[in-house]
Amino acid sequence: xxxxxxxxxxxxxxxxxxxxxxxxxxxxxxxxxxxxxxxxxxxxxxxxxxxxxxxxxxxxxxxxxxxxxxxxxxxxxxxxxxxxxxxxxxxxxxxxxxxxxxxxxxxxxxxxxxxxxxxxxxxxxxxxxxxxxxxxxxxxxxxxx
Amino acid sequence: xxxxxxxxxxxxxxxxxxxxxxxxxxxxxxxxxxxxxxxxxxxxxxxxxxxxxxxxxxxxxxxxxxxxxxxxxxxxxxxxxxxxxxxxxxxxxxxxxxxxxxxxxxxxxxxxxxxxxxxxxxxxxxxxxxxxxxxxxxxxxxxxxxxxxxxxxxxxxxxxxxxxxxxxxxxxxxxxxxxxxxxxxxxxxxxxxxxxxxxxxxxxxxxxxxxxxxxxxxxxxxxxxxxxxxxxxxxxxxxxxxxxxxxxxxxxxxxxxxxxxxxxxxxxxxxxxxxxxxxxxxxxxxxxxxxxxxxxxxxxxxxxxxxxxxxxxxxxxxxxxxxxxxxxxxxxxxxxxxxxxxxxxxxxxxxxxxxxxxxxxxxxxxxxxxxxxxxxxxxxxxxxxxxxxxxxxxxxxxxxxxxxxxxxxxxxxxxxxxxxxxxxxxxxxxxxxxxxxxxxxxxx
Numbered sequence: 001x002x003x004x005x006x007x008x009x010x011x012x013x014x015x016x017x018x019x020x021x022x023x024x025x026x027x028x029x030x031x032x033x034x035x036x037x038x039x040x041x042x043x044x045x046x047x048x049x050x051x052x053x054x055x056x057x058x059x060x061x062x063x064x065x066x067x068x069x070x071x072x073x074x075x076x077x078x079x080x081x082x083x084x085x086x087x088x089x090x091x092x093x094x095x096x097x098x099x100x101x102x103x104x105x106x107x108x109x110x111x112x113x114x115x116x117x118x119x120x121x122x123x124x125x126x127x128x129x130x131x132x133x134x135x136x137x138x139x140x141x142x143x144x145x
Numbered sequence: 146x147x148x149x150x151x152x153x154x155x156x157x158x159x160x161x162x163x164x165x166x167x168x169x170x171x172x173x174x175x176x177x178x179x180x181x182x183x184x185x186x187x188x189x190x191x192x193x194x195x196x197x198x199x200x201x202x203x204x205x206x207x208x209x210x211x212x213x214x215x216x217x218x219x220x221x222x223x224x225x226x227x228x229x230x231x232x233x234x235x236x237x238x239x240x241x242x243x244x245x246x247x248x249x250x251x252x253x254x255x256x257x258x259x260x261x262x263x264x265x266x267x268x269x270x271x272x273x274x275x276x277x278x279x280x281x282x283x284x285x286x287x288x289x290x291x292x293x294x295x296x297x298x299x300x301x302x303x304x305x306x307x308x309x310x311x312x313x314x315x316x317x318x319x320x321x322x323x324x325x326x327x328x329x330x331x332x333x334x335x336x337x338x339x340x341x342x343x344x345x346x347x348x349x350x351x352x353x354x355x356x357x358x359x360x361x362x363x364x365x366x367x368x369x370x371x372x373x374x375x376x377x378x379x380x381x382x383x384x385x386x387x388x389x390x391x392x393x394x395x396x397x398x399x400x401x402x403x404x405x406x407x408x409x410x411x412x413x414x415x416x417x418x419x420x421x422x423x424x425x426x427x428x429x430x431x432x433x434x435x436x437x438x439x440x441x442x443x444x445x446x447x448x449x450x451x452x453x454x455x456x457x458x459x460x461x462x463x464x465x466x467x468x469x470x471x472x473x474x475x476x477x478x479x480x481x482x483x484x485x486x487x488x489x490x491x492x493x494x495x496x497x498x499x500x501x502x503x504x505x506x507x508x509x510x511x512x513x514x515x516x517x518x519x520x521x522x523x524x525x526x527x528x529x530x531x532x533x534x535x536x537x538x539x540x541x542x543x544x545x546x547x548x549x550x551x552x553x554x555x556x557x558x559x560x561x562x563x564x565x566x567x568x569x570x571x572x573x574x575x576x577x578x579x580x581x582x583x584x585x586x587x588x589x
Contacts, residue, residue, distance in 0.1 A: 028251050
């Protein structure tokens, strides 16, 4: 057997070994319940684990085409408001979801005024001209009077 | 789950006639992989074109069936493959194939642990798909809204529209089992790699190459466009490699269409078109660049729609030159950050070493140049990005560098395969010469 052939075969073996993902190979044969629980929580791990339940409830009480402004505790964009706003956009797809601050942390009161509803998560938010349409799951849904 | 599996099977069945219309003699493994990839492209094109009318399942299904039937007619008019080619249909199952299947099964377990959880899924790809599914058409008002720039509204729509196909097929949006769609992309690429490698290697060698790239094809961040882009982009490069090396017109057609679909998936797919052109020039196939027209034709509608709706991109803003010059001065830390965030560094190192150190008489020039240009484009974008460059690298380079890995690994494996074959031939030659010499001694 020539040295060239041995080197080439060794190279091919190295490629295969470097390419194999041992975690994928093991995954079908191990108990995945713990991993599944982690995956279920992953999207909201850095935010609020119960926030999706609130958003689902808001979705059930609003219709496609209506506009909803999102008020959530971290009233700074990169401290978590971005998560709250993006997550709401996903769960409330079909509605027009409006932020009340932008990525430069500037307030946008006009969105509060323009929205049909205001979804307020985990903070008291008295607002003149609005009444509570629903309360639960850690938040309030306000509707314009 | 049944709706997603049925959707994947439908896309594959609808796509196979497209693959066979392009090349009637396409081998079964390759036809299966290409069938799914073309099916995903067919769903994208159909939903894009029908969007002004609104999507209903009968309307979309009828349009797709018309295209598939037309492809069947084209296929039937094409000459039958020669018996010699038909004999090649059987390509033996080898032991590494078993590990490849387990890898795909592991990926299926991973992506179905829970509803797709990646940030980029629910804030970009899945978000757009869900918004469109609610409306029953592309929601241009959503894409044009300045509040939704975070969803990268300028990105091409192949993946969101494919996800909408599943929402249509299932009757509602359900992200619980959508992960299986990404497994189908990985499986399609593995089938194509396995088949193309078998042209140049033994069944065991081809199976080993498929195993080496399987985990890369199974892009861990499921729900994002990385998996589809890796599948479409890599399949395109490998088909075009075949077209150049074997003067294969059918492979050129496959490559051009796959390249177009890659460009409809992510902006990196669009830069890949430029990189491929550079690769073809370097490989002496410059005259065939015009034959890539299907790639441009597939991308064109999105480019026009994006311009008409004035969808802004966050890639280029402000004046880039001072940023680039400033970052050139800090290229050391930027380079270290790129190395630290490389996807599968060992596979990169081994493949690069093979391609740099082993003589291959220019056979891999197309792949090497294409990947080199694509890498240069990535680096230019990092140097230019209006975001913090280290944040940009840490959040994207691992995903983006994986786009290069399948063709890189394939190319390295083919170089090694040729070395092994030449080594075997040399050994046989030496043995034959030795035998001749001993016969000469005995009877001379």
